Amino acid sequence: MKVASFNVNSLRARLSLVLRWLAEHQPDIFAVQETKVQDVDFPTDAFEPTGYKYVFKGQKSYNGVAIFSRSEITNVKLGLNDEPKDPARLIKAEINGLVIVNTYIPQGYSTESEKFRYKLNWFSRLRSFFEKGFKPTDPVLWVGDFNVAPQPIDVYDPEGLLGHVCFHPEARKALSRVVQWGFVDVFRMHSHQPGQYTFWDYRLNSLGRNLGWRLDHIMATQPLAKKCTASYIDKTPRLAEKPSDHTPVVAEFDW
DNA sequence: ATGGTCGGCAACCGA
Numbered sequence: 001m002k003v004a005s006f007n008v009n010s011l012r013a014r015l016s017l018v019l020r021w022l023a024e025h026q027p028d029i030f031a032v033q034e035t036k037v038q039d040v041d042f043p044t045d046a047f048e049p050t051g052y053k054y055v056f057k058g059q060k061s062y063n064g065v066a067i068f069s070r071s072e073i074t075n076v077k078l079g080l081n082d083e084p085k086d087p088a089r090l091i092k093a094e095i096n097g098l099v100i101v102n103t104y105i106p107q108g109y110s111t112e113s114e115k116f117r118y119k120l121n122w123f124s125r126l127r128s129f130f131e132k133g134f135k136p137t138d139p140v141l142w143v144g145d146f147n148v149a150p151q152p153i154d155v156y157d158p159e160g161l162l163g164h165v166c167f168h169p170e171a172r173k174a175l176s177r178v179v180q181w182g183f184v185d186v187f188r189m190h191s192h193q194p195g196q197y198t199f200w201d202y203r204l205n206s207l208g209r210n211l212g213w214r215l216d217h218i219m220a221t222q223p224l225a226k227k228c229t230a231s232y233i234d235k236t237p238r239l240a241e242k243p244s245d246h247t248p249v250v251a252e253f254d255w
Numbered sequence: 256a257t258g259g260t261c262g263g264c265a266a267c268c269g270a
Contacts, residue, residue: 009270010262034270036263061263062270107270147270201270203259245261245270 001096001255002027005143005216006237007104007199007246011035011066015046017240021248022050025234028070029095033104033145035064042066055093063088065102065144069095080125081132090126096255098224099134103144108165116165119147123174127181136182139255142219145246148175150185153194154214166215184225186218186251191231198233199246207238218251227254 004027008014011032022030030052037043037058047054047068057078058064065088067073075094079087089104103126108119134140148171152158161167179185187196197212204211220228231251238247 013262034262061268109269199270201259202261205259 001029001253002250003029003031003100003141003143003218003253004248004250005031005033005102005145005218006248007033007145007216007244009034009036009244009246011037011064012041012043014242014244015043017237017242017244019046019050021234021237022052022068025248025250026070027068027250029100029141030068031100031102031143032066032068033064033102034062035066036061037064055091057088057091059088063104065089065091065104067091067093067095067100067102069093071096080122080129089122090129098139098141098255100141100143101129103142103146105145105147107147108171111163111165111168111170116168116171119165120170120174123178127178130178130181136221137223138221139223140182140221141224142178142183143217145216146175147215148172149213149215150175150179150217151188153192154197156195156197156211156213166213179219182221183219184222184228186220186225186228187214187231187233187249189225189228189231196233198249200238202245216246216249218249220251220253224253224255228252229254 056066109115198216200206
């Protein structure tokens, strides 16, 4: 079973790139973030011929998540337990006897802003979401754009970026509290090489200088993590003619 | 050098 996560930065703007990538890599489960499309405008016509099943939740202009699957998708749930009014950042489903939770976590804007407190609190509420609904011994995948680089190895300038909302110690601690519930970062399980990123800012010629961040993650509880045979970042979509600023992360499981 | 570029959507916001 192959699982992938990709922040597409507008599903409609990236439609041909996504369809090409799907056809080439044929993931069994494909989680996308920042679809930036309302449900009524979701490009169903483009995905029907692929044979994928899919579920999605979007809103106008911002956010938006979706899950594509080769197998049946059941028990879909949108949003965190206590906030049905912000549903376009989390979509949960059951596929092939496992639970998948796909999140687009708030970016946070600046450490002085209320948005940063909201981000930190979002992680806290997400931990409660896992505590209330699941056990660490259940097969659970938590994937998506977390907007946090967990370790110094995951950013191009760990000293200079300490004050950034995506590398701030408080943000990393907030992420680690959710991870400590029972997740394994399956990408880091397989590779400890530096310079492996999933995001490069459109500005600054960041891609050419590899000024990147590893913000997109595939986390698995122990029953799944021990069956993870490989994990890698596919940089080729970031080199495309019209790339997203993010690129997919992939994990393979004997499942 | 404290910049720059995207997407959505119709003026800037969010990243």
